[in-house]
Amino acid sequence: MTVAPHFQFKDGVLHAEEISLANLAHDHGTPLYVYSRQALHDAWEAYRSAAGDRDVLVCFGMKANSNLAVLNEFRQLGSGFDIVSGGELARVLAIGGDPARIVFSGVGKQTWELQAALQAGVKCFNVESESELLRLSDVAVALNLTAPVSLRVNPDVDAHTHPYISTGLKENKFGIDIDDAVRIYTLAATLPGLDIVGVDCHIGSQITEVAPYLDALDKLIVLIKALQANGITLKHLDLGGGIGIRYTDETLLAPSVLLAKVFAALDHHQLGHLQLVLEPGRSLVGNAGVLLTTVEYLKHAPAKNFAIVDAAMNDLLRPTLYDAWHSVEAVTPRTEATKKTYDIVGPICESGDWLARDRDFALAEGDLLAIMSAGAYAFTMASHYNTRPRAAEIMVDGTQAHVVRPRETVASLFSSETVLP
Numbered sequence: 360m361t362v363a364p365h366f367q368f369k370d371g372v373l374h375a376e377e378i379s380l381a382n383l384a385h386d387h388g389t390p391l392y393v394y395s396r397q398a399l400h401d402a403w404e405a406y407r408s409a410a411g412d413r414d415v416l417v418c419f420g421m422k423a424n425s426n427l428a429v430l431n432e433f434r435q436l437g438s439g440f441d442i443v444s445g446g447e448l449a450r451v452l453a454i455g456g457d458p459a460r461i462v463f464s465g466v467g468k469q470t471w472e473l474q475a476a477l478q479a480g481v482k483c484f485n486v487e488s489e490s491e492l493l494r495l496s497d498v499a500v501a502l503n504l505t506a507p508v509s510l511r512v513n514p515d516v517d518a519h520t521h522p523y524i525s526t527g528l529k530e531n532k533f534g535i536d537i538d539d540a541v542r543i544y545t546l547a548a549t550l551p552g553l554d555i556v557g558v559d560c561h562i563g564s565q566i567t568e569v570a571p572y573l574d575a576l577d578k579l580i581v582l583i584k585a586l587q588a589n590g591i592t593l594k595h596l597d598l599g600g601g602i603g604i605r606y607t608d609e610t611l612l613a614p615s616v617l618l619a620k621v622f623a624a625l626d627h628h629q630l631g632h633l634q635l636v637l638e639p640g641r642s643l644v645g646n647a648g649v650l651l652t653t654v655e656y657l658k659h660a661p662a663k664n665f666a667i668v669d670a671a672m673n674d675l676l677r678p679t680l681y682d683a684w685h686s687v688e689a690v691t692p693r694t695e696a697t698k699k700t701y702d703i704v705g706p707i708c709e710s711g712d713w714l715a716r717d718r719d720f721a722l723a724e725g726d727l728l729a730i731m732s733a734g735a736y737a738f739t740m741a742s743h744y745n746t747r748p749r750a751a752e753i754m755v756d757g758t759q760a761h762v763v764r765p766r767e768t769v770a771s772l773f774s775s776e777t778v779l780p
C-alpha cells in the first residue's frame with residue numbers, strides 16, 4: 360500500500376488509476392507530474408458529505424495546484440476558489456468559474472488586483488490590514504462599485520505545524536490582530552464603497568489536530584458577539600484551509616470530524632445561520648498527484664550513496680524549502696537485489712537540491728521513481744532555475760491519460776529575452 364489510494368501497485372508496477380506509470384513515463388518522458396481525477400473527486404466528496412445539508416461554501420485554495428484541468432474538475436463539482444493574486448483570478452475566469460464563489464486572500468493585494476476582482480464581482484475580499492481596507496474603499500468608490508469585505512483576523516493560535524506554514528500566530532505577517540478587529544470593523548462600517556459580509560481566519564497548513572481550529576473558532580465567536588453588540592452583523596464565517604494529508608503515517612483530521620464540532624459550536628452560540636466558508640488546498644489535491652522521475656546516475660561516494668535523478672528542486676521545492684518528507688516508490692521495485700541507502704538528488708548546482716534523504720532502495724540507472732503526495736505546492740512552485748523546462752502534467756481518468764500541460768521547450772524559456780542593440 361502506498362500513501363495515495365489511487366496510486367497502487369498492480370502486477371508489480373505502480374499505477375495511476377488503471378494506467379501503468381512506466382507506460383506514462385515511456386510515452387511522455389520524465390520528469391512528469393501525474394494526477395488522478397478520481398482522487399480529486401474523492402477528496403471533494405469528503406468535504407461535501409461533511410457539509411451535509413448545512414450552508415457551506417468550499418473554496419479550493421488554488422495556490423496548491425492551479426492547472427486549469429484541476430480547477431475545472433472542482434468547478435464542475437460546485438467548488439468556489441480562494442485566490443491570492445490577480446493571476447489566479449484570471450485562471451478561474453478562464454475556466455468559466457463563478458466570481459460569486461471567489462474569496463480573495465493575501466497580504467499584498469495591488470491596486471490592479473483589487474480593481475480586477477471588483478469588476479469581476481468576487482464574493483469577498485479577505486482584508487489583511489487597515490491600509491488595505493482604506494485602499495479598497497478608495498478603489499471601489501473610484502469604480503462606483505461596492506466591495507464585500509471580511510477582515511482576516513489573526514487569532515494567535517498555534518497550529519502545531521512547520522514554522523513556514525504556520526500563519527495564525529501574532530508574529531506572522533498574516534491577518535489583523537484579533538484584539539484590534541472591533542476597531543477596524545467599526546472603521547470599515549464608516550468607509551464608503553465597502554459592505555461588511557464576514558470574518559475570516561487561516562491559521563496554517565498541514566494541520567492534523569482539531570484543537571487549533573476550535574481555539575480559533577472560539578476566538579472568532581467572541582469577536583462576532585462583540586460586533587453584534589456594536590450593530591455589525593455578518594453573513595459568513597470563513598475558517599480558512601489547512602487540513603493535512605498523509606505524507607507518511609500522519610493521523611488525519613477528517614473534514615467530517617472538524618465540521619461536526621464547528622456546527623455544534625456555532626449552534627451552541629446561536630450562530631448556526633452563518634454560512635461556513637472553507638479554503639482547503641492541500642487536502643483536496645496533495646495525494647492526487649505524483650512526480651515521476653528517472654534515475655540518471657548512481658554515485659557511490661565514501662560517505663553516501665546518491666541517486667541522481669532527472670527531477671530537481673526546480674520541479675519540487677518542498678523538500679529543500681520546508682524540509683518536507685515525501686514518500687518515494689520505485690515504479691517497478693527490484694525484489695531480488697540488495698538495498699542500499701540513497702539520497703535522491705537532482706542535477707541542479709545547489710547542495711539544497713535534494714528530493715529525499717536516506718531511503719533504502721535496490722536501484723539501477725534508468726529506473727523510475729515516483730515521488731508521492733506531489734499534487735499540492737509542487738508544480739505551482741516550479742521554476743526555470745538552471746534553464747530547466749518545467750515538467751509536463753498529465754491527468755489520468757480511469758484508462759485514459761490526458762496531457763493537461765505539455766512539457767516546456769528550452770527555446771520557449773528565453774524566447775522573450777533580448778540583447779542590447
Ligand SMILES: *Cc1c(COP(=O)(O)O)cnc(C)c1O
Nearest residue numbers: 420464564600601638639640641
Ligand atoms: C494557502 C492558503 C490556503 C490553503 O491552505 P492549505 O493548507 O493548502 O489547505 C487557504 N487560505 C489561505 C488564505 C491560504 O493562504
